[in-house]
Amino acid sequence: MLREGGAEHSPARSGKVGAPVPRNLLIRAEKKLTTTSQAYKDNNMRKISAHSDSSLAGSAKYESDLITNAPNLITVSKFGMVKSVPYHVNRCSSSTSEIRMDLDRLPNSVIEEILGRLPIQDAVRTSLLSRSWRHRWQSTPRLAFNETSFPPRLGESDLEYKCRLAKAVDRALLLHTSPISEFRLSCTDLENWVDVDVWLQVLSRKGVGSVGLCFCQGFPYKLPSYLFECELLGRMELYSCDLKLPETFKGFRHLVALHLERLIVSGADLRRLISGCPILEELQLSQCRGFDVTICAPKLRKLTVGGCFMYLHLKHTPVLAAASICLSALSGLHAVIGGYGLAELCSAAPQIENLVIGGHFLTLLSAIGHIPERLPHALSRLKNLTIDLNFEDLKECEATLCLLRSCCSLQILKINHQHRPYALADTGVEAELVWEARKGLDEFDKLTAVEITRVACLGSAIAFMRFVVAAAANLVRLDVGLDKKVLDDDSKFKEVAKDLFMSCPRASGQGRIVLLD
Amino acid sequence: MSSGDSGPSSSKQLVQQPAAAGRSPNQPPLLGAGGRKVIVLKSGDEEEFEVDLLDAMQSRTLRRAIEDGCGDGPMPLPNLTGPVLAKVVELFRRHRGDPRWADELQETEKEGMFKDYAPQKPTAEVKGFDREFVSVDRDALFDLLRAANFLEAPGLLDVTCDAAADAVMNMTVEEVREYFGLVNDYTPEEEAALRKQHEWAFQ
Numbered sequence: 001m002l003r004e005g006g007a008e009h010s011p012a013r014s015g016k017v018g019a020p021v022p023r024n025l026l027i028r029a030e031k032k033l034t035t036t037s038q039a040y041k042d043n044n045m046r047k048i049s050a051h052s053d054s055s056l057a058g059s060a061k062y063e064s065d066l067i068t069n070a071p072n073l074i075t076v077s078k079f080g081m082v083k084s085v086p087y088h089v090n091r092c093s094s095s096t097s098e099i100r101m102d103l104d105r106l107p108n109s110v111i112e113e114i115l116g117r118l119p120i121q122d123a124v125r126t127s128l129l130s131r132s133w134r135h136r137w138q139s140t141p142r143l144a145f146n147e148t149s150f151p152p153r154l155g156e157s158d159l160e161y162k163c164r165l166a167k168a169v170d171r172a173l174l175l176h177t178s179p180i181s182e183f184r185l186s187c188t189d190l191e192n193w194v195d196v197d198v199w200l201q202v203l204s205r206k207g208v209g210s211v212g213l214c215f216c217q218g219f220p221y222k223l224p225s226y227l228f229e230c231e232l233l234g235r236m237e238l239y240s241c242d243l244k245l246p247e248t249f250k251g252f253r254h255l256v257a258l259h260l261e262r263l264i265v266s267g268a269d270l271r272r273l274i275s276g277c278p279i280l281e282e283l284q285l286s287q288c289r290g291f292d293v294t295i296c297a298p299k300l301r302k303l304t305v306g307g308c309f310m311y312l313h314l315k316h317t318p319v320l321a322a323a324s325i326c327l328s329a330l331s332g333l334h335a336v337i338g339g340y341g342l343a344e345l346c347s348a349a350p351q352i353e354n355l356v357i358g359g360h361f362l363t364l365l366s367a368i369g370h371i372p373e374r375l376p377h378a379l380s381r382l383k384n385l386t387i388d389l390n391f392e393d394l395k396e397c398e399a400t401l402c403l404l405r406s407c408c409s410l411q412i413l414k415i416n417h418q419h420r421p422y423a424l425a426d427t428g429v430e431a432e433l434v435w436e437a438r439k440g441l442d443e444f445d446k447l448t449a450v451e452i453t454r455v456a457c458l459g460s461a462i463a464f465m466r467f468v469v470a471a472a473a474n475l476v477r478l479d480v481g482l483d484k485k486v487l488d489d490d491s492k493f494k495e496v497a498k499d500l501f502m503s504c505p506r507a508s509g510q511g512r513i514v515l516l517d
Numbered sequence: 518m519s520s521g522d523s524g525p526s527s528s529k530q531l532v533q534q535p536a537a538a539g540r541s542p543n544q545p546p547l548l549g550a551g552g553r554k555v556i557v558l559k560s561g562d563e564e565e566f567e568v569d570l571l572d573a574m575q576s577r578t579l580r581r582a583i584e585d586g587c588g589d590g591p592m593p594l595p596n597l598t599g600p601v602l603a604k605v606v607e608l609f610r611r612h613r614g615d616p617r618w619a620d621e622l623q624e625t626e627k628e629g630m631f632k633d634y635a636p637q638k639p640t641a642e643v644k645g646f647d648r649e650f651v652s653v654d655r656d657a658l659f660d661l662l663r664a665a666n667f668l669e670a671p672g673l674l675d676v677t678c679d680a681a682a683d684a685v686m687n688m689t690v691e692e693v694r695e696y697f698g699l700v701n702d703y704t705p706e707e708e709a710a711l712r713k714q715h716e717w718a719f720q
Contacts, residue, residue, distance in 0.1 A: 105697065105698045106659055106663065106666075107663070109666065110663075110666050110674075110678070111697055114662075115682070115685075117678055117682035118682055119686070120718075121718045122685070122686055122687070126690075126693065127711060128690040128703070128711055128712065129690060129693060129694055129701070130694070130699050130702050130703065131702050134711070168717045171715075
């Protein structure tokens with residue numbers, strides 16, 4: 001499969017799966033409908049079909065027009081304007097096999113749609129199909145160069161491949177005649193980085209809609225200022241690049257999605273970049289480290305953050321619906337100092353539906369001050385919650401309980417036990433007691449599925465499970481996965497669990513407890 | 518026609534009960550199980566299929582026809598054969614709630630017609646179904662592509678075009694020509710010159 005791409009950064013297809021049919025194709029189809037329906041009113045179809053039987057049998061163009069339009073002629077008939085449609089008659093009456101083959105052909109618009117999905121190398125080769133195909137690839141809206149769409153030749157050295165790749169991008173951009181909706185380049189590195197600067201300059205002039213750059217080796221690519229002049233940019237994905245925002249940056253008015261991975265950027269530039277995108281809906285920051293992140297994005301719906309940050313602050317994200325934040329152990333010194341905790345995080349995202357608090361993020365959120373019984377603003381829309389929690393940590397358990405009390409619509413809860421090697425104090429016993437005091441959970445009735453994985457300690461985790469089965473009236477399933485490294489013999493766990501559950505009050509009559517392998 | 522190769526037996530099962538005959542054209546759309554509105558599609562070989570209104574909306578052609586008030590009686594689709602239509606109807610059913618046309622449905626929303634519509638991403642099961650759906654030979658795939666083009670169904674077109682693109686990928690120019698039934702009208706000199714010009718794209 002040529003287009004499946006290697007990693008998530010390369011594929012020519014990402015962002016395309018599920019994409020609607022290009023609008024121009026549909027408009028074309030509609031136009032056909034109106035013109036042919038006129039033809040129909042004039043009752044010309046009989047003439048056309050008679051024609052194709054005899055004199056026009058040799059005229060390829062005429063036939064293909066007829067074929068392209070035939071389905072739409074029938075569209076008209078189905079509304080009752082004309083009774084019979086000679087489409088299949090046409091097919092049977094043609095005497096030569098040549099015509100029959102031609103009638104088997106697809107409408108040109110469909111062939112174009114198919115060939116538009118081909119990787120660049122195959123697309124270029126379509127110019128050899130026939131004269132009418134000669135220039136078509138030059139208006140393909142998507143240009144993607146990566147090892148799958150532009151594979152190395154057999155026996156080609158790395159250097160030769162890079163040179164051929166550079167030539168290919170050069171040629172493609174030089175010969176391309178239409179606007180480019182998407183440009184992606186993914187390779188290890190290039191011989192001459194100035195080439196990329198020039199390509200980005202061309203793309204910015206052409207009003208490119210989506211740019212993806214991924215260089216997985218060598219020094220991070222220093223992004224040229226041209227990139228920030230692409231005013232029509234709707235999507236930008238950068239991997240291993242060095243971003244320095246020019247003074248003249250006016251913002252990306254149309255940018256909807258921004259993915260940054262292994263990026264080198266200052267906190268101030270990142271803040272300016274994000275706040276320069278007024279309609280940003282999707283933001284991903286992965287494997288980024290070091291800088292402060294302050295997010296001010298009124299339309300942001302999806303946020304994915306992973307890595308090591310000094311400071312992470314959701315300042316203005318009123319419509320955020322899905323957030324996944326996984327921070328590594330060394331992040332967030334400033335988060336503690338800045339007094340940014342669970343309450344602040346949750347009041348910044350009142351509309352949240354899916355939340356993942358991963359890595360050491362919960363440690364940071366629960367580290368400061370007193371944890372309230374409930375959040376000041378309930379998260380009434382939260383349906384899916386995933387937490388990396390250390391069951392042995394009192395503060396984290398308290399924070400989790402506080403969160404659970406505040407989301408009355410929660411349906412699916414997933415907790416991964418996370419052993420923290422840097423934990424300051426062993427508070428396992430106190431943590432266990434948190435779950436014993438199960439008050440204030442009267443609105444816990446939407447919860448249907450709970451999964452607890454990597455369970456390594458018995459006390460607090462089992463207390464939590466008892467808490468769940470006692471509180472969730474409509475629980476269907478509780479899945480428990482053990483950490484095999486620590487609890488290699490699960491018979492002991494089963495025994496303890498059985499004892500505990502037998503004596504435990506259960507709110508749901510139909511709930512099942514499943515021990516995962 | 519070989520479109521039935523992939524499983525005519527399974528497609529037959531989709532034909533829900535035969536549509537009630539002899540209704541006057543002014544009657545409201547049929548109500549299927551659970552009081553949902555259904556419309557009846559009639560293939561070129563006179564097979565009738567009941568389709569949930571919500572599923573039929575995945576086709577712009579059908580949607581226009583329904584909006585124009587043609588959804589009351591059986592809707593003739595003379596250039597689709599029974600087996601092809603059966604497959605298409607099943608795809609529509611599996612893709613109910615596909616967010617790809619959520620915006621379009623909202624545009625055409627009238628009188629709470631689509632209040633059941635709940636957008637949901639295609640599950641792994643649906644994706645598996647799609648793969649199975651297009652695992653057919655060239656002729657059958659072309660039938661589906663023509664159906665997609667005629668019905669203007671973006672989801673169907675997407676699935677089938679992807680399959681066709683996968684099929685022609687890595688083919689030589691000659692093989693692609695043959696696959697699509699295209700005629701080479703270059704002179705040998707022209708072809709050689711063009712090949713040289715695009716040398717970087719050939720293995």
